[in-house]
Amino acid sequence: MTRREPPLPELIDRFADARGVPEDSEWASTAVGRFLLDDVREEIMVRELTEALAVVESTGQGPEELFGPAVEWARDRAAEASAAGEPVQDVAPTYSWRGIPGFGLIFAAALSVPVALVFGFTDGWRQAFSWDVLLVPLLLGLLMSTVVVSWQRFVERWTTVRAGAATAAVVLPLVFGLAWLLPWLSAQTAFEGSALWWVAVVAGHLGLGALGFWTLVKQSGRETAGGAAPLDDDAWASSVAGLLRSRLSYGDARAQGIADEARAHAAASGRPLAEEFGTLQDYAARFRPDRDRAMRWQGILLTAVAVYWVGKLVVELVTPGDGPGWWTVAGGVLFPLLAWWERRRGGAVTR
Structure with a gap:
């Protein structure tokens, strides 16, 4: 029977219980925050924190005294695991084109709050709600999601320069279209009412954001269940280079060099790349962003x-x-x- 590792919140609480010092759990929380910002896989976080907790419990010393600042410790542990060839990074697949509406709704929810604050406090108590201010969070959110997804999809397949040009070719017509549409919408009044209507507007956008998140989760579940077709060596090497460019922000030469090294290693072993190194995400997870x-x-x-x-x-x-x-x-x-x-x-x- 395998031993169950405690979840992260339980681990953080156990740091405080180890010596009865609440500051110890703050150290653990800071370390977890650094791990999360660095996209470190959860199993790596749990393992490193479990080992650190064991040392704290056995010595009776605080984690700051034993390991130093939490941020530096987290970075060092992730770097050491990566240098040992472990899949440290939580490398997600490249965004799907079908994700544009979902991301757009989430961006719109975030943008609705500053839009409401600006117009709610500057246009007086009684306001005329035009369609441009009502729809601008949604329109800008969809534009932002188009930029993000287009860049991710293009840079996975092409060099950085070509991906940038292709993204601009997709986005610039939308920008010019939005520049034409918004002035026209500003002349169209949806309704008149008190500034309190902004609460309902924000609530509506937040609801759309929740819908966007739900659709992304549902799409991710379908894609995971469907699996992916096996890749030959050329497709695997090209895809892993694209994944390094899109998800780990590697330059063209560096990403291609890693793909070429993997190809040479697989050729020496006489095994296909997918069999030698596993999935694209698992291989890319060995490298630091x-x-x-x-x-x-x-x-x-x-x-x-x-x-x-x-x-x-x-x-x-x-x-x-x-x-x-x-x-x-x-x-x-x-x-x-x-x-x-x-x-x-x-x-x-x-x-």
């Missing part, structure tokens, strides 16, 4: 968006008229702050 590269690209993207919004804000400030709109002010302040925060976050990860 390139977070430096991912954050550089995120920083570049946020900086470009920030430049656009700051430029738009400056133009509206110097142009005679009513002055900049709330969206322009929000974008001109929010996106530079996001770009600055991403730059700081990237520096913290590389240290």
Whole structure:
């Protein structure tokens, strides 16, 4: 009979019980948070925390004293397991095109809150609810999900440059269409009422977000039950390189080099790649994500968006008229702050 490992919440509580010190469970919670941010598989988290708890219980010393800061300990344990060839990363399959509506509804739910705060507190108690402000969370959410899924699907198959060009070819017509649609919708009044109607609007979007999450879970279950067709060596090597690019943020040369090494190893053993290394996700899970590269690209993207919004804000400030709109002010302040925060976050990860 196999021994059942305790779930993570129970493990965290046991850290506090080991010495009767609540701060010990905070250390464990911080370590779990770092593991989760690094997409470490749950079984690795449970194993490492179980071993650390055993040492705490046997020595009577605190985890901070024994292992140092929780964040550094979690990173070191994940890196050591990865260096030993264990599948450490929780590498999910690339998003499906069918996931665009589900992700879009989830994004819309998240966007509905700031939209409601902006318009709920700036347009007075009695408001005319136009279709643009009612639908903008849903429209932007669907646009964002299209960007994410398109990029994931294209970069899995092609080089980074080709994937970027293909994503732009898909997204730019949607952006121009949205730029045409929103002004027209702003002239269409849905209804008039008090600002409290924003509560119902947000609740409706949150309900749509729950529906989106449910559809994604259902799709994932069907795809898991259906399984995947066996891959020959060429398809396996190409797919694993794409998975490294799309899910671990590897560059083209690095991803292709890993795929070539796997192919050479399998050729030397005389076994097919799928038989030698298992599934694509299990093989990719042996490698650590390139977070430096991912954050550089995120920083570049946020900086470009920030430049656009700051430029738009400056133009509206110097142009005679009513002055900049709330969206322009929000974008001109929010996106530079996001770009600055991403730059700081990237520096913290590389240290």
